Amino acid sequence: MSERIFLGIDLGGTNIKAGVADENANVISKVSIKTHRQDGVDAVVQRMCEAGREAVSQANLDISEIEAIGIGAPGTLNHKTGIIIAPPNFPDWQDVPIRDMVSKQLNNLPTTLENDANVAAWAEYWAGAGKGCDSLVMLTLGTGIGGGIILNGRIHRGFHDTAGEIGHMMIKVDDRPCVCGQTGCLEAYSSAMNIAKIATEAVKAGRESSLKKVLDAGQEITCKLIEEHLRAGDKLAAEIWDDACRYLAIGCIDIANVIDPEMIVFTGGMAKAGDLLLNAVRKHFQEIRSYVFSGIIPKLAISKFGSEAGFIGAAGAAKLARDLGEI
Amino acid sequence: MSERIFLGIDLGGTNIKAGVADENANVISKVSIKTHRQDGVDAVVQRMCEAGREAVSQANLDISEIEAIGIGAPGTLNHKTGIIIAPPNFPDWQDVPIRDMVSKQLNNLPTTLENDANVAAWAEYWAGAGKGCDSLVMLTLGTGIGGGIILNGRIHRGFHDTAGEIGHMMIKVDDRPCVCGQTGCLEAYSSAMNIAKIATEAVKAGRESSLKKVLDAGQEITCKLIEEHLRAGDKLAAEIWDDACRYLAIGCIDIANVIDPEMIVFTGGMAKAGDLLLNAVRKHFQEIRSYVFSGIIPKLAISKFGSEAGFIGAAGAAKLARDLGEI
Numbered sequence: 001m002s003e004r005i006f007l008g009i010d011l012g013g014t015n016i017k018a019g020v021a022d023e024n025a026n027v028i029s030k031v032s033i034k035t036h037r038q039d040g041v042d043a044v045v046q047r048m049c050e051a052g053r054e055a056v057s058q059a060n061l062d063i064s065e066i067e068a069i070g071i072g073a074p075g076t077l078n079h080k081t082g083i084i085i086a087p088p089n090f091p092d093w094q095d096v097p098i099r100d101m102v103s104k105q106l107n108n109l110p111t112t113l114e115n116d117a118n119v120a121a122w123a124e125y126w127a128g129a130g131k132g133c134d135s136l137v138m139l140t141l142g143t144g145i146g147g148g149i150i151l152n153g154r155i156h157r158g159f160h161d162t163a164g165e166i167g168h169m170m171i172k173v174d175d176r177p178c179v180c181g182q183t184g185c186l187e188a189y190s191s192a193m194n195i196a197k198i199a200t201e202a203v204k205a206g207r208e209s210s211l212k213k214v215l216d217a218g219q220e221i222t223c224k225l226i227e228e229h230l231r232a233g234d235k236l237a238a239e240i241w242d243d244a245c246r247y248l249a250i251g252c253i254d255i256a257n258v259i260d261p262e263m264i265v266f267t268g269g270m271a272k273a274g275d276l277l278l279n280a281v282r283k284h285f286q287e288i289r290s291y292v293f294s295g296i297i298p299k300l301a302i303s304k305f306g307s308e309a310g311f312i313g314a315a316g317a318a319k320l321a322r323d324l325g326e327i
Numbered sequence: 328m329s330e331r332i333f334l335g336i337d338l339g340g341t342n343i344k345a346g347v348a349d350e351n352a353n354v355i356s357k358v359s360i361k362t363h364r365q366d367g368v369d370a371v372v373q374r375m376c377e378a379g380r381e382a383v384s385q386a387n388l389d390i391s392e393i394e395a396i397g398i399g400a401p402g403t404l405n406h407k408t409g410i411i412i413a414p415p416n417f418p419d420w421q422d423v424p425i426r427d428m429v430s431k432q433l434n435n436l437p438t439t440l441e442n443d444a445n446v447a448a449w450a451e452y453w454a455g456a457g458k459g460c461d462s463l464v465m466l467t468l469g470t471g472i473g474g475g476i477i478l479n480g481r482i483h484r485g486f487h488d489t490a491g492e493i494g495h496m497m498i499k500v501d502d503r504p505c506v507c508g509q510t511g512c513l514e515a516y517s518s519a520m521n522i523a524k525i526a527t528e529a530v531k532a533g534r535e536s537s538l539k540k541v542l543d544a545g546q547e548i549t550c551k552l553i554e555e556h557l558r559a560g561d562k563l564a565a566e567i568w569d570d571a572c573r574y575l576a577i578g579c580i581d582i583a584n585v586i587d588p589e590m591i592v593f594t595g596g597m598a599k600a601g602d603l604l605l606n607a608v609r610k611h612f613q614e615i616r617s618y619v620f621s622g623i624i625p626k627l628a629i630s631k632f633g634s635e636a637g638f639i640g641a642a643g644a645a646k647l648a649r650d651l652g653e654i
Binding site: 076088134135147149151152154156157158159160161162163164165166168169170171172173174175178180181182184247250253254255256257258259260261262288289290291292293296298 | 403415461462474476478479481483484485486487488489490491492493495496497498499500501502505507508509511574577580581582583584585586587588589615616617618619620623625
């Protein structure tokens with residue numbers, strides 16, 4: 001164990017994850033507790049601090065041995081002021097100075113606040129699938145599609161802290177509506193929720209598929225079930241999966257055309273499919289991308305840390321902020 | 328005049344522009360000559376050097392008083408090696424080590440090579456519309472749509488030197504074909520060439536418009552003419568212009584969602600329309616963008632340097648490369 005120790009706390013809608021890591025990204029302890037967001041801001045912040053203290057204790061450390069704390073939280077937020085502004089998943093949270101609230105309860109330690117997608121991307125860049133990369137973009141394929149961007153050894157937050165909203169890139173405007181109010185967003189085609197929705201629509205419209213049994217049994221079609229039925233040979237499941245991967249490839253082409261990263265990393269539920277995802281996205285990318293850039297394709301990879309990337313990246317963000325003299 | 332003097336050379340398909348600027352972006356001299364690309368690589372490189380020497384001479388300087396040279400040239404190219412790889416507009420150029428060829432003919436001065444769209448964006452960031460900005464993206468609305476990206480005080484080239492290909496972001500895949508081989512590229516809706524094409528198609532399909540007279544007179548409809556007829560009250564011209572601005576707004580939303588720059592700067596022929604362009608793009612941006620980010624809009628501006636941004640930014644890129652110790 002090296003001398004410099006960091007605490008990462010990842011605030012999610014369902015779980016709070018906290019962990020202690022050294023400066024080389026070795027995870028020393030980890031803790032996961034329920035968020036219970038219905039209890040309100042103060043109670044949730046207190047639980048974040050409890051999780052943090054528990055992680056420190058499990059690492060056989062005293063809080064005074066922690067150099068700095070990193071918090072990963074859903075946006076919108078302001079990194080500079082440490083304030084969570086208005087996260088869609090926490091509707092009663094508005095302008096919460098979470099950075100200072102956490103720091104105050106945890107020995108006034110230097111603390112930094114980052115977007116949850118950004119810390120996850122930072123974890124992969126720091127010590128995961130993208131270790132040693134020049135630059136990477138990470139896509140979280142969950143209910144929606146989130147994104148984190150690492151450029152030039154820094155988290156790229158953008159001028160208003162809203163960079164990386166990859167899920168709301170319009171790739172087919174005037175087509176499928178998105179929950180965000182726009183049309184043709186990548187998320188409307190390729191998020192787990194929307195893939196399940198598209199499959200449900202198709203089965204209800206009479207398409208033949210083994211997925212019909214799921215609906216007949218009164219259950220919901222999920223992205224995970226689509227993957228299972230595809231592996232078992234269902235044609236509709238295969239078609240829907242391939243379509244989703246095609247739109248993901250289009251999103252990746254747009255990312256490549258704008259920022260040209262060395263690597264694109266996938267995480268979230270759909271990424272658990274591994275090569276089934278990567279191979280399909282890579283195939284469509286190569287088929288669709290302009291001949292002018294043929295052969296130029298970012299490396300495509302699956303995240304190393306999965307659902308632990310949040311707290312690991314938060315700890316890494318704390319180290320980064322210290323190294324840059326920000327905190 | 329300050330002590331540090333830089334020479335910028337901008338290689339275009341039609342013209343070579345060269346100019347001398349000091350470290351504060353004061354232009355001391357400028358020269359424009361024809362490219363005559365049909366004469367082949369060696370002749371064109373020689374003309375670039377002639378233009379450079381002429382600019383130095385007009386500034387009443389000796390070549391030895393120049394600190395460094397910047398070259399702006401069409402991609403694809405490799406900034407690190409100084410090689411032009413395969414520019415679509417110079418089909419007989421392949422793997423031309425232009426940086427070293429120019430340096431050799433010009434006193435072996437330290438020389439840097441950058442993409443033409445990148446140097447133009449750098450000029451606006453250094454001393455133009457985006458002076459003092461945190462970050463900017465510049466869109467060149469010409470025959471095609473080019474892009475240059477400035478982040479964190481640096482030209483963002485991307486891992487394969489192909490960042491900023493904004494014109495080939497697919498915003499409406501499976502719709503209008505693009506010359507690049509993809510479908511639904513921003514360029515297919517909003518480049519000067521495609522706007523003219525869309526108007527021509529509409530008039531030929533029987534839509535009523537004062538633009539019909541242009542075709543009847545055996546002339547071609549251009550983007551400039553569409554702007555003129557729109558200002559004279561033609562409804563079809565107004566509709567086509569507005570559509571093009573709507574797609575530009577969608578492109579800007581995608582840029583904002585991915586990299587969230589402080590400013591987006593427009594240049595090229597269509598940008599000469601000024602507020603007619605900016606107001607329409609801004610209106611559509613605000614109408615279309617997700618309510619989640621409502622109110623968050625990059626500053627939109629018209630370039631200050633217009634067609635001179637190339638050599639000014641090339642001189643600025645030479646200064647930057649020196650300041651960073653790259654050359």
